[in-house]
Amino acid sequence: MGFHLPRILHAKQILQRATSVLVATYIPKGHFAVYVGENQIRKKRYVIPISYLNQPSFQDLLSKAEEEFGYDHPMGGLTIPCSEEMFVNLASHLINSS
Known part of the structure; x- marks a missing residue:
């Protein structure tokens, strides 16, 4: 009897992928996700x-x-076609005004 190391490593990889997907898709209550950028590939x-x-x-x-x-x-969420810099400036302005 022994442990099969490849199975343990495979399970660890699956858990790491699942955790990274959960972190990437988590949206707190009262918030929503947007994709920002002028380039279709890099948003x-x-x-x-x-x-x-x-x-x-x-x-x-x-x-x-x-x-x-x-x-x-196309990104699956709301896509805003502006430069990232413009969006960050707008968001900063909205944070400061509230």
Whole structure:
């Protein structure tokens, strides 16, 4: 009798993958995920408060997203077609104004 090391290593790899998927997909209550970037291949995921939806400047970005993508978002979540720098500046402004 002995332990089969390959099975243990395989189980560990499966758990690591499952944990990384859970971390990547976790969204706290009251928040939602958006994908930001001008390049279709490289978009960055941000988790932001739902309260941003009430802000006129954020609604402008949503209008741009609707014009470019309609309701078919290739990343599986809301995709915002602007530079990451512009989005971070907007988010900083919204944080400071609340």
